[in-house]
Amino acid sequence: AQKVTQAQTEISVVEKEDVTLDCVYETRDTTYYLFWYKQPPSGELVFLIRRNSFDEQNEISGRYSWNFQKSTSSFNFTITASQVVDSAVYFCALDSGYSTLTFGKGTMLLVSP
């Protein structure tokens, strides 16, 4: 069975602080894909990153970076120098090749000025 755990329900930071959102996953498959999505208050789901299980290289995109560690089944997401516009719910999701996504419960990030 597939499972995604985002233990942090809500995180509050002040602008310019760095923040890390945790994601731990469970799957018995050797080939799988991990995703992060952002859901702003308007409700749409914005794709941030896709990572396959064979690529453990960390990735950086502007202020965003992702740390994928198979040894701990984690795919954590860090925002550097957070901004108010980063305030949203962030979802980690897993696709184990069944062509469906299993979502974590989401982490609400509140960035105050």
Next chain:
Amino acid sequence: SAVISQKPSRDICQRGTSLTIQCQVDSQVTMMFWYRQQPGQSLTLIATANQGSEATYESGFVIDKFPISRPNLTFSTLTVSNMSPEDSSIYLCSGRDREMNGYTFGSGTRLTVV
């Protein structure tokens, strides 16, 4: 990557009525899905919309309540039937995008049943 247009973006409906949500994709996607997101919750898969055949429903969801159509590769509808306040949620459609080998989502329909 594919872009999915979803409408309506929001609606307020009377209990006992039905609402049909539409999703149009600008390019072909291999699979389309419908999700429900209850207030403050994560996304729950309702069903996979299959082209030209009946949708595949997840446990807890039935065709009589959530009929789905997918007449071609780029269009799908979800109907929420005989609505009750418990159906108040955000409904999202999604497509498996061949180009990005991932999933693209519509902008969501925020449904309130009164």
